[in-house]
Every structure is written in C-alpha cells, then in structure tokens.
Amino acid sequence: MKQNSNQTIERWGIRYTGIVQGVGFRPLVSMWAHSLSLTGFVYNDSQGVYVEVQGYVGDLQLFLDAIQDDRPRLCRITSQTVQHLTIKDNEVEFSVKPSPLGEAVSTFISADTAPCDDCLKELEQDKRRKEYPFINCTNCGPRYTIIKSLPYDRERTTMDEFPMCEACKAEYEDIEGRRYRAEPNACSLCGPHYTLYKPNRTVV
Ligand SMILES: [Zn+2]
Ligand SMILES: [Zn+2]
Missing domain, CATH: 3.90.870.30 (DHBP synthase)
Known part of the structure; x- marks a missing residue:
C-alpha cells in the first residue's frame, strides 16, 4: 500500500539568518516544535539560528510556515535554508542546546x-x-x-x-x-x- 507522503517521517536541518538572536526566536521555534510533536533541537550560533526538526513531512512544512508567519516583533529573517538529514532513531524530545563557540561571527543583533x-x-x-x-x-x-x-x-x-x-x-x-x-x-x-x-x- 502506498503511504501518504505527509505521513513519511523526515529530519530537516534549517538555518535561519538575519536578526534572529535575542528576539524570542528560539522560544518560538520550541513552542511550534512542541505543539507539532516534533523532536530535535535549536541553538544560536555565529551565523544566526540553527534548528533540526524531525517528524511527519506535513508537520515539518506546517512548522516552516508557522515560523515565518508567527515571527516575533523584533525578528527579521533574511534567509532560510532547509537540508534533508538522516533520521535519528532514539530522539524523544525537542530541546534548546547551548551555542557552539569559537566560530567567526556574522549574525545581526537587534x-x-x-x-x-x-x-x-x-x-x-x-x-x-x-x-x-x-x-x-x-x-x-x-x-x-x-x-x-x-x-x-x-x-x-x-x-x-x-x-x-x-x-x-x-x-x-x-x-x-x-x-x-x-x-x-x-x-x-x-x-x-x-x-x-x-x-x-x-x-x-
Ligand atoms: Zn528576579
Ligand atoms: Zn516586554
């Protein structure tokens, strides 16, 4: 039987650049990931914000749209790139991770x-x-x-x-x-x- 493509599980790596740090962007990402039952993580890094989310394709698409539509007041997204990744088997929740340090800095601050x-x-x-x-x-x-x-x-x-x-x-x-x-x-x-x-x- 052919599976509905929206029911396929995928893992996406999403890179956001722009004014995305210190504007309530990670909270927004966590909130939507939780409400769509996606697993994965988010962190701030030197280029902006990096997110990995895993779940049904339909929900991942809803997630992308929700982030664009529901942007916090001070947030300005200048680019969003999505990469398809290998699924992680034993991930059970969505978390905010500490920022990796020691890279060249190229993000914007509000x-x-x-x-x-x-x-x-x-x-x-x-x-x-x-x-x-x-x-x-x-x-x-x-x-x-x-x-x-x-x-x-x-x-x-x-x-x-x-x-x-x-x-x-x-x-x-x-x-x-x-x-x-x-x-x-x-x-x-x-x-x-x-x-x-x-x-x-x-x-x-
Ligand atoms: Zn206090
Ligand atoms: Zn306030």
Missing part, C-alpha cells in the same frame, strides 16, 4: 527597544516589577548595549553579574511565558538598580 505594552502594564502593577526601570521581555528591552560577545546568551552579556532569583528563573524556563529565554530577564529583587547622587554624594 537594537535596544522601548518596553512593549505587556511590560508597561506590568510596570504599573506587578509585585516584583512595579516601577522597576530595567523591566524587559523577549519582545522588548536591551540587546545591543548588554552584549559582550556572541552568540547571544546571558553568560556573554553584562547581565551575567546578576543571577536570577527563583521567580525570574522560573519565567526564564517557562516555555509558554513571554520571558522564556529572555536573556536580560531581571526584577527588583535580583536585577540591577540605579541611584542618583547629588555632587556631595548624598542620595537624591
């Missing part, structure tokens, strides 16, 4: 952006972030100014010095939330603060 509407709302009422000046999420906040080197991951930003509190860490790991893998994630308990001094060094 500029810093003003707080998004969700963050502005939080700024008025949230317990941990009420009037917290360094509020941010995957759709807004600092990027270029905090990056020390690439690929873009927290340990290579100036936020490295501010370990996340339990609550922030939970947000950072919550795949459904808008702070999943938001590298500058911080709150009034764990993040940076500022103080304004008069010339005589008394606090204003």
